[in-house]
Amino acid sequence: xxxxxxxxxxxxxxxxxxxxxxxxxxxxxxxxxxxxxxxxxxxxxxxxxxxxxxxxxxxxxxxxxxxxxxxxxxxxxxxxxxxxxxxxxxxxxxxxxxxxxxxxxxxxxxxxxxxxxxxxxxxxxxxxxxxxxxxxxxxxxxxxxxxxxxxxxxxxxxxxxxxxxxxxxxxxxxxxxxxxxxxxxxxxxxxxxxxxxxxxxxxxxxxxxxxxxxxxxxxxxxxxxxxxxxxxxxxxxxxxxxxxxxxxxxxxxxxxxxxxxxxxxxxxxxxxxxxxxxxxxxxxxxxxxxxxxxxxxxxxxxxxxxxxxxxxxxxxxxxxxxxxxxxxxxxxxxxxxxxxxxxxxxxxxxxxxxxxxxxxxxxxxxxxxxxxxxxxxxxxxxxxxxxxxxxxxxxxxxxxxxxxxxxxxxxxxxxxxxxxxxxxxxxxxxxxxxxxxxxxxxxxxxxxxxxxxxxxxxxxxxxxxxxxxxxxxxxxxxxxxxxxxxxxxxxxxxxxx
Amino acid sequence: xxxxxxxxxxxxxxxxxxxxxxxxxxxxxxxxxxxxxxxxxxxxxxxxxxxxxxxxxxxxxxxxxxxxxxxxxxxxxxxxxxxxxxxxxxxxxxxxxxxxxxxxxxxxxxxxxxxxxxxxxxxxxxxxxxxxxxxxxxxxxxxxxxxxxxxxxxxxxxxxxxxxxxxxxxxxxxxxxxxxxxxxxxxxxxxxxxxxxxxxxxxxxxxxxxxxxxxxxxxxxxxxxxxxxxxxxxxxxxxxxxxxxxxxxxxxxxxxxxxxxxxxxxxxxxxxxxxxxxxxxxxxxxxxxxxxxxxxxxxxxxxxxxxxxxxxxxxxxxxxxxxxxxxxxxxxxxxxxxxxxxxxxxxxxxxxxxxxxxxxxxxxxxxxxxxxxxxxxxxxxxxxxxxxxxxxxxxxxxxxxxxxxxxxxxxxxxxxxxxxxxxxxxxxxxxxxxxxxxxxxxxxxxxxxxxxxxxxxxxxxxxxxxxxxxxxxxxxxxxxxxxxxxxxxxxxxxxxx
Numbered sequence: 001x002x003x004x005x006x007x008x009x010x011x012x013x014x015x016x017x018x019x020x021x022x023x024x025x026x027x028x029x030x031x032x033x034x035x036x037x038x039x040x041x042x043x044x045x046x047x048x049x050x051x052x053x054x055x056x057x058x059x060x061x062x063x064x065x066x067x068x069x070x071x072x073x074x075x076x077x078x079x080x081x082x083x084x085x086x087x088x089x090x091x092x093x094x095x096x097x098x099x100x101x102x103x104x105x106x107x108x109x110x111x112x113x114x115x116x117x118x119x120x121x122x123x124x125x126x127x128x129x130x131x132x133x134x135x136x137x138x139x140x141x142x143x144x145x146x147x148x149x150x151x152x153x154x155x156x157x158x159x160x161x162x163x164x165x166x167x168x169x170x171x172x173x174x175x176x177x178x179x180x181x182x183x184x185x186x187x188x189x190x191x192x193x194x195x196x197x198x199x200x201x202x203x204x205x206x207x208x209x210x211x212x213x214x215x216x217x218x219x220x221x222x223x224x225x226x227x228x229x230x231x232x233x234x235x236x237x238x239x240x241x242x243x244x245x246x247x248x249x250x251x252x253x254x255x256x257x258x259x260x261x262x263x264x265x266x267x268x269x270x271x272x273x274x275x276x277x278x279x280x281x282x283x284x285x286x287x288x289x290x291x292x293x294x295x296x297x298x299x300x301x302x303x304x305x306x307x308x309x310x311x312x313x314x315x316x317x318x319x320x321x322x323x324x325x326x327x328x329x330x331x332x333x334x335x336x337x338x339x340x341x342x343x344x345x346x347x348x349x350x351x352x353x354x355x356x357x358x359x360x361x362x363x364x365x366x367x368x369x370x371x372x373x374x375x376x377x378x379x380x381x382x383x384x385x386x387x388x389x390x391x392x393x394x395x396x397x398x399x400x401x402x403x404x405x406x407x408x409x410x411x412x413x414x415x416x417x418x419x420x421x422x423x424x425x426x427x428x429x430x431x432x433x434x435x436x437x438x439x440x441x442x443x444x445x446x447x448x449x450x451x452x453x454x455x456x457x458x459x460x461x462x463x464x465x466x467x468x469x470x471x472x473x474x475x476x477x478x479x480x481x482x483x484x485x486x487x488x489x490x491x492x493x494x495x496x497x
Numbered sequence: 498x499x500x501x502x503x504x505x506x507x508x509x510x511x512x513x514x515x516x517x518x519x520x521x522x523x524x525x526x527x528x529x530x531x532x533x534x535x536x537x538x539x540x541x542x543x544x545x546x547x548x549x550x551x552x553x554x555x556x557x558x559x560x561x562x563x564x565x566x567x568x569x570x571x572x573x574x575x576x577x578x579x580x581x582x583x584x585x586x587x588x589x590x591x592x593x594x595x596x597x598x599x600x601x602x603x604x605x606x607x608x609x610x611x612x613x614x615x616x617x618x619x620x621x622x623x624x625x626x627x628x629x630x631x632x633x634x635x636x637x638x639x640x641x642x643x644x645x646x647x648x649x650x651x652x653x654x655x656x657x658x659x660x661x662x663x664x665x666x667x668x669x670x671x672x673x674x675x676x677x678x679x680x681x682x683x684x685x686x687x688x689x690x691x692x693x694x695x696x697x698x699x700x701x702x703x704x705x706x707x708x709x710x711x712x713x714x715x716x717x718x719x720x721x722x723x724x725x726x727x728x729x730x731x732x733x734x735x736x737x738x739x740x741x742x743x744x745x746x747x748x749x750x751x752x753x754x755x756x757x758x759x760x761x762x763x764x765x766x767x768x769x770x771x772x773x774x775x776x777x778x779x780x781x782x783x784x785x786x787x788x789x790x791x792x793x794x795x796x797x798x799x800x801x802x803x804x805x806x807x808x809x810x811x812x813x814x815x816x817x818x819x820x821x822x823x824x825x826x827x828x829x830x831x832x833x834x835x836x837x838x839x840x841x842x843x844x845x846x847x848x849x850x851x852x853x854x855x856x857x858x859x860x861x862x863x864x865x866x867x868x869x870x871x872x873x874x875x876x877x878x879x880x881x882x883x884x885x886x887x888x889x890x891x892x893x894x895x896x897x898x899x900x901x902x903x904x905x906x907x908x909x910x911x912x913x914x915x916x917x918x919x920x921x922x923x924x925x926x927x928x929x930x931x932x933x934x935x936x937x938x939x940x941x942x943x944x945x946x947x948x949x950x951x952x953x954x955x956x957x958x959x960x961x962x963x964x965x966x967x968x969x970x971x972x973x974x975x976x977x978x979x980x981x982x983x984x985x986x987x988x989x990x991x992x993x994x
Contacts, residue, residue: 125872125874127755127759127873127874128872128873128874128905129873130872171708172708172712174706174708178705178706179705182683183705183706185712186679186683195965195969199965200965201963201965201966201969202963202965203963203966205941205943206872206941207870207871207872207905207941207942207943207946208675208676208680208870208873208904208905208906209671209675209680209870209901209904209905209906209943209946209947210870210943210945210946211668211669211671211719211943211945211946211947211948211949211950212943212944212945212950212954212958212961212962213719213950213958213962213966213967213970213988214716214719214720214724214969214970214973215669215682215712215715215716215718215719215720216966216969216970218712218715218716219711219712219715219716219973221712222708222710222711222712223711223712227711238766239762239763239766241766258624262624265736266736266809267809267810267811268809268810269735269736269738269808269809269810270767270768270809271767271810311766312763312764312765312766312767313764313765313766313768313818314764321810373704373705373706373707374704375622375625375627375703375704376624376625376626376705377622377624377625404706407705407706408625408704408705408706409705409706444702444703444704445704446702446704446706446707446708446709447709448707448708448709449704449706449707449708450706450708451708452708453708453709453710457709461709461710464709465709465710466698466699466700468692468696468697468698468699469698469700469710469713470710472692472698472711472713472977473710473711473713475976475977476711476716476973476976476977478976479972479973479975479976480969480972480973491710
C-alpha cells in the first residue's frame with residue numbers, strides 16, 4: 001500500500017487501522033467527475049451520513065476511510081468505474097453486504113465500490129439446477145428464489161440476511177452445510193468478472209463439465225476482490241429436501257463428538273448434511289443470555305453435538321435411522337443423553353442453541369476469536385491441546401471451542417476471565433493468536449478456515465503460509481493487477497509496504 | 498512453439514503432427530548428463546524400443562518425438578529434472594498413463610518427463626476420508642486402496658486400469674460419477690507441485706475449509722502440465738455404498754431421456770449417482786460386435802437410459818424406489834420398456850452395454866468424435882439439432898450421440914457411412930467439428946467437456962473461447978512459466994508460433 005502525507009478528508013483512525021492511501025487530488029477529482037457523469041450524482045456518496053454505514057465493520061476492529069462510495073447499477077457501469085480508476089491510478093475496494101470479519105471490505109483511503117445495486121436474480125433453471133445472480137443479491141434472496149422454484153441453494157451462514165453473494169464468492173464463504181454441499185466455491189459454476197483494466201470476462205457458464213483452459217473461476221473465487229470484481233455468478237442448486245431430522249446429543253468429551261460423527265456418517269452417508277458441536281460453557285452462555293433458549297437435554301454435558309439429516313425422499317424415515325445409530329452409540333457408552341426433534345419447531349429450537357452462541361458470547365466480555373481448521377481426525381486432539389495451552393497462558397480464561405466438526409472447522413473463541421478489564425484482555429489478541437495458530441499449523445491446519453485473510457490476518461499469512469505459495473500468489477497478483485489498484489493492502493502485503 | 502531445422506533423431510511424422518522443437522545439442526547434452534547422474538542411466542531412455550510406448554497415443558492421431566524419456570523416482574528428483582531443464586532452456590512434457598485423447602501428453606521434440614515411478618499411496622485416513630497419492634498411481638490402484646479401507650474413491654473412467662491420477666488431475670478428468678461426485682477437481686483437497694523453476698510447492702492440505710489465499714490447487718488442476726508438474730495429491734474419499742440399483746430403460750426419443758432424468762432425480766436425490774444414455778444405433782453396434790453383450794430389453798428403442806443409484810444405507814430399498822419412479826413414468830407414457838438389475842452380475846451386464854460402446858464403434862469404420870457439453874436442459878434439443886445438421890452434411894452418416902446426460906456431457910461421435918473410404922471420411926474431421934461446435938456454442942456449451950485441449954483442440958479453443966479469458970490465461974502462463982518450457986504448444990498457442 002502506498003503511504004504518504006495527508007489527504008483532505010481523512011478522519012481519526014483506530015489504533016489497528018493503517019494510515020490511508022494518499023492520492024493526488026486532481027486525479028481523484030477527475031475519476032469522481034467521470035463516474036458521476038456516468039452513474040449519476042445520487043450514486044456517488046461523499047457525506048459522512050451517507051458513507052457511514054459502508055465504513056463500519058461488524059466487529060468494530062477497523063474504521064474505514066474513503067473519499068466516496070460509488071454505487072453503479074450494472075456490470076457495464078462497474079466496468080466503467082474500474083476502467084476510469086485504472087486509467088487515473090485510483091485504487092478501489094469492492095464491497096458487498098459489509099459483513100466480512102477480517103476487514104477485507106474496508107477501504108483505507110481507496111474509493112469504495114459498492115455492488116449493492118446489482119441485485120437481480122437474472123435466471124433460474126430447475127432442470128439445470130442453476131441460478132444466475134448478480135453480485136449484490138443477498139444470500140437470503142437467493143435462498144428464497146431457489147425455494148420458490150422447489151430447489152435448494154444450500155449455502156447457509158449467520159449473516160445470510162445481509163451478506164451478498166458477491167462477497168460470499170469473493171471470500172469463499174463456508175457455513176453449516178459445507179459437510180454435504182461444500183464451500184461457496186463448490187456451489188458456483190460460472191462467473192462474470194470485471195478485470196483490473198475494466199474489461200469484462202463473461203464466464204457465466206452453466207456447465208457441469210467444461211475443460212477448456214485454466215480454471216479462472218476458482219482463481220477469482222476467494223481472492224477477496226484483489227484480482228477482479230465479481231459482478232454475477234451462475235450458482236448450483238439442489239433438489240429441495242423433503243424430510244429432515246435434527247438431533248442434539250450430550251457427551252462426556254470432545255473425542256466422543258468425533259466418534260459419534262464417524263458412526264453417524266458411516267450409516268447416514270449423504271443424508272448427514274450438518275454436524276456441529278459446542279461445549280458446556282457455550283451452552284450455558286446461550287441458556288443464560290438468549291431469550292427463548294430452552295435446555296433440551298437433562299443436566300449438563302461436557303460437549304454437545306448437533307446433527308442434521310435431510311433427504312429428498314418423501315418416504316425417508318430419517319428419525320428412525322438417527323434413533324438406531326444413537327441407540328448403538330448409547331450402548332457403546334459414547335452418548336450421555338440425546339433428543340431428536342419431532343417437529344420443525346423443535347428442530348429450529350435445537351439449531352437456535354448453536355446459532356445463538358456467537359451472540360451470547362458478547363454478554364461475557366471480550367472474546368478473542370480464531371477461525372481455524374484441522375483434519376477432521378485431529379479436531380478432538382486439537383481442541384484439547386489448544387485449550388490446555390491457552391488456559392495455562394491466562395488462568396480464568398473461558399475457552400469456547402465450537403463449530404463445524406464435520407469440516408474440521410473450529411471457532412476457537414476465548415472469553416475473558418470474569419472481572420478482567422476488557423481492553424487489557426483484548427491487548428493479548430496477538431499472543432493468543434500465536435499460541436493457537438502454532439498448534440493449528442502443527443496439525444497441518446489452516447489459520448483461516450472460512451473467514452479469509454482481509455486486513456486482519458495478512459501478517460499471520462506471511463508468518464505461516466508456505467513461502468513458495470506466497471510467491472506464486474504475488475506472481476498472479478502482479479500479472480492480473482499490475483498497478484495494485486484492486487483492494488490494495490488486503491490478503492497480500494505488497495513489496496516495500 | 499519454436500520451429501527450426503533438423504534434429505538428429507527426428508523420425509517421420511504423421512500429417513497432423515507438428516515439426517519438432519529444435520534445441521542446441523550442447524544444452525540438451527548437458528541436461529541429459531546432469532539428469533542421468535542424478536537419477537541413473539537406467540531411467541533415462543533413448544532407444545526407440547524403450548521410448549516407443551511413451552510416444553504412441555491411444556487414437557494414433559499424433560506421433561511423439563523426444564530425445565529422451567526421463568523417469569525420476571520421487572518429487573525431489575522431479576524437481577531436479579525441472580530445475581536442470583529450466584537452467585538450460587530445455588522444454589519438457591509431463592506424462593502419466595499416456596491415455597489422453599487430445600495429444601496433451603505427446604512431446605514434439607521436448608524431453609518427456611514420465612511420472613510413472615512416483616507410484617506410492619502415501620497415506621489414507623478413513624476418518625478424514627482422505628488419501629494421499631503420488632502422481633504415477635493408476636486410478637485403479639487408488640480405487641482399490643480406498644475400497645480396502647471400506648471407502649470409495651468415486652472417479653471412474655474407461656481408462657482407469659492404465660491412466661494415472663497425476664494425469665487425471667492435470668486434465669480434470671470426468672467420467673460416469675460426476676453427476677454425484679463432481680470432476681477430478683472436486684475430488685482433490687491438496688496438491689504437491691513442481692513449479693517451472695524447479696521449486697516444490699507443498700500444498701498437500703487435508704482440509705475441507707482453508708481460506709488462506711488464492712486457489713492455487715484449482716489453477717494447476719486442469720492446466721495440462723503447462724503451469725507446473727503435479728507430483729502428489731490429497732484426494733477425497735467417500736463412505737462406501739452398501740446398496741446399488743441399476744436400471745436400463747428404453748424410450749422413444751431423447752427428450753424422454755431428459756424427462757426421465759428429471760423425474761428420477763427429484764425423487765432419488767443424492768442416491769442417483771449416474772445417468773447415462775445411448776442411441777439405438779449404438780446399442781446395436783454393441784450387440785453386434787462385443788462378446789457377451791446381451792439384449793436386456795424387448796425390441797429396439799430409439800434411445801436407452803442407464804440409471805445407477807447407490808446408497809450407504811444397508812437398509813435402503815433402492816430397487817423399490819426406482820420401480821416406483823419407472824411405474825409413474827410408464828403411466829405418463831415416457832417409457833417403453835425397462836429392466837432393473839436384481840444382482841451385481843446383472844448390474845455389470847447393463848453397464849457393459851454402455852461402456853463397450855466406444856470399443857464397438859471401432860468395428861464400424863472411421864469415427865469422428867466430439868466431447869461436448871451443454872446445459873442439461875438443452876441436451877435433447879442439442880442432440881436433435883446437431884444430428885440433423887451432420888446428417889444433412891453427409892448422407893449415410895451414422896450419428897452415435899451418447900454419454901453422461903446428467904452432466905450435459907455428450908460424446909457426439911459420427912461413424913462413417915457404410916462403404917465409404919475411411920481416410921476420405923476422416924478428412925472431413927474439421928468440417929464436422931465446425932458444424933457441431935458452432936451448435937454447441939450457440940447453446941452456451943463447451944467444445945471440450947472432459948478430455949481437455951492438449952494439441953488437438955488448441956486451434957478450436959482460439960476460435961471459440963472468449964478472447965478476454967484467453968488473454969488472462971496467457972497472462973497466467975507468462976507469470977508462472979515465463980520461458981514457456983512446460984508442455985510447450987499445448988492448450989495455448991504461443992505468440993509468434
